[in-house]
Amino acid sequence: MELRGKTALVTGAAGGIGGAIVASLTEAGAKVLAFDRDADALRRLGKTCEPVVVDLANPTDISATMQDVLARHGQVDILVNNAGILSPNKLASTTLEEWHRIMAINLDAALLLTQSVVPGMKAKQWGRIVNIASYAWKSGGLTAGTGYAVSKAALVGLTYSTARELTAEGVTANAVAPAYVVSPMIMEQLSKEDRDRQLAAIPVGRLCEPEEVAHTVRFLVSPLSGFMTGTVIDMNGGLQFG
Template sequence: MPKQEPRLALVTGAAGTIGQAITRQLVADGHKVIALDLRAEPMQPLADEMPGRVVVAEVDISDPDALETLYTRLRAEHGPVQILANNAGILSNNKAVETSPEEWRRIMSVNLDGAFYLSRLVLAEMREARWGRIVNICSLGIKTGGLTAGTAYAASKGGLGVLTFSLARESAPFGVTVNGIAPGYVLTPMVTEQLSEEQRQKLLREIPVGRFCGADEVAHLVSYLAGPHAGFITGEIVDMNGGLHMD
């Protein structure tokens, strides 16, 4: 079976709970990680914890020009990205009538546009090398219409799912796989702070395994999909919801 080789990975939303877990796991797998988020300061502990293995950089991924400028610099300093984890995302709980056009555009620009911009930047060299891994962090909301999440959030993650299929289809002949993960209710501030205690208890009663998902569980699945044993898996959206939704 193929062995894990050290690669250069890029993780967006690396300051968040899931992003930090993904970064630590990819470093544990032997990779070097470029950690991106809006601000570098919250990610600095990751770089201090794993010196020489984590490079932090701040950027608004919804800004294609700023993103391309930063990526060009990072590419010159560290080489081509071989593993991309599109994890960055912002939540809105507003349903359609309460969602302003400005909020709709902001949610889409981060959750969907940013993933497209980065994928576009890394794909050419992945294809040339005939090896690459892209993992998109989608959401349970793409299959449920958003149980507690808002319209813009569910739609943006649904778009990310379709982007996953499209990129997977066009990239498979070049040895590049593109997959998604659809977590449902991971223990992050989206659950601990943006849901009420009543909402959390109701969800726990409805989730068959009776608990929320750990960020480390998402990170381990990213590790597998980004690794050498997942080369025959592409265009998949893997559910992680404790049995809350089955299909």
């Protein structure tokens, strides 16, 4: 129970990766605030976490929700920016409307939530921030579209900048970059042909499981990870080394 007494905030909590992260951090003893816009899906997580319905595409909703959360809990010790939306649209077919929608959820929400929790972390001289990026951040997106790939690259940049600024304050910031996790976002939005083609290209011969991502997050937010910051952990099954 290495996270007993810690409060963790996980976005996209009702998804495959998010649900696994919630379960892992709860098992480690943390009080978990599960953020998602899907109230019904949040209820299916059970009573081990506190469900918080919020629209991460709406900065006003984020602000009001965080004011309430901080008023009730005092501070957040662990932030996992996991929420994200996927688009397959490449350069020519990416509209500015779609671009802004992707950035709002995949990047802007992470910035706003980080800004909200950092003062409390600095006051306590302890905090953990983990951003869930993607292999797309450095591959340019094999099946993912332009907006998604760029949003994840920018999220890595936010990770680096946050780590650089807050290291001396006892706050670490790291990212996890998985490729092709077994989740509704991948299984429903990619065609069978795309999934089969990418599966054949992954040297380990399978897709990543959500629990594997959650295990990595659990390590990064643990007290024993304090010497790791500004790091991107690749989880791509051997698609790319280094």
